[in-house]
Amino acid sequence: MDEPTRDADPGLFGPGSVTWQMHGDPMMWVAGVRALYLQALHPRAVRGVTQNSDFREDAWGRLMRTAGFVGTLTYGTTEAAETYGARVRGIHRLLKATDPATGESYGVDEPGLLLWVHCAEVDSYLQVQRRSGFPLTDAQADRYVDEQRVSARLVGLDPSHVPATTAALAAHLRRVRPELAAGPEARDVDDFLRSPPVHALLTPARALLWRRVAALAYDSLPPYAHELYGRAAPPPEAVDRRLRTTGATLRRIPARLRWCLPPGHIVKAMKRLGPDSRPAPYKLRRQAAILDAPGRAQQ
Template identity: 70%
Template structure:
């Protein structure tokens, strides 16, 4: 890796750098929307303040751009993106820490759960590292990272605690209807029926059992869902990575240009346990966490 280049908030030695390069993350993002809709107060804020029903694909792409910037952008770019989000939250009055924490945890759980079930070989230590890394993302949206789950056990405990407050109310039903049949131009209607409905249904099926119960639909056998998810993910992975990464906004390719071709993400390179050195310094000043990110392999932080 080029020693004078800015690795960003996570850098090539992070679990995030590897996992977020996989195309199954798009499906994980849809799963997060299904899950987030089950918090009545949080989803009410979305319904009041968001234009997702008028511009669903624009909203989806802006979210993807934000996640891509945090994952692969420079430190100043990520900090600026976070500042913009915090300003929007304040202006719309949706900066309640409880609601921000729900959105954050639903996203983190969805990304991690779908990644592991789709076949990405994350060990328990790597999964914990991923959850810990995303306390950095939590800070950028306005949360105190100390109050955010930092391990999979803490994440599970959070969901146990928040579950009594979850419900599939009218707003969740509106989101459900939208996700199953989003508005599209007439020319795209066949693609919605053939492709999107299958994607949305599979994302829904990956939800935890309590979410299925709240939505009032029987949960399919988990092993069947995992099999379908792996088949779908492997089909997506047949598209060459370089081709996928060329789609706008090209965050991964720009990061590789900045840091060197050897920083190419590969979530399958090293299934061995992630070497837990010092975790990302979420409590330090921006840009400090990756100062020592060099000298070893750029994949999973394995030694030379």
């Protein structure tokens, strides 16, 4: 590996953050699909996607762009993250959606819509990771929610108006719940995620891998989401077992194999900052142990 650059830029979060360690975990892919399912339940928010994109024709491209955005914000330089954020904000400012029932036209960058998308994403990341066995204390989970206010700023939100704790995040999701519904657009997203179009040669892989990922992501949704989508919620204990099994299986894949896939944000960050910047769950356990050490509370 290349020698790290002296005084290299750690980016917006840096190796000492919860975000840095958690976003390198392979279960983030399941969490990302869960976020799509949850986000689609807000009719105004999901119209912004379905009316302004070719997600059915370029679904994989869209997923990779989303992964690229998260990867750049987490592991890229400060300049790269800020530039990416400015580009996203610029695109959102130009986009409108229309309510088919009322004819109302509105911007997709309404703060309430951006906040819903942000909170559904952060909640999904936390829920899937913690339920699948990724080591996070309650304090670290709060710290993660607080750190993600940086990401919220980059998409155009005022960080002071974004939840900074897991309790505040849960409270916001409860407040938004009356606005949620599984309208036609949410049904389209549901249908797509259950069986996305792929090249004929990839059909076996879709059946073997993707549908399992999508099913697990869907099953991990909260009970009200299952009710809105109209399918019975599976027992949470059974879902947790599957999440833990899947997490344990994916985490056994050598990190160097997972991280070599494009666009390679983690590998680039390690080249910039050195091998000690490698994200790993044990670092969070070590942080928690240090904080819990006798006498620490008195310092």
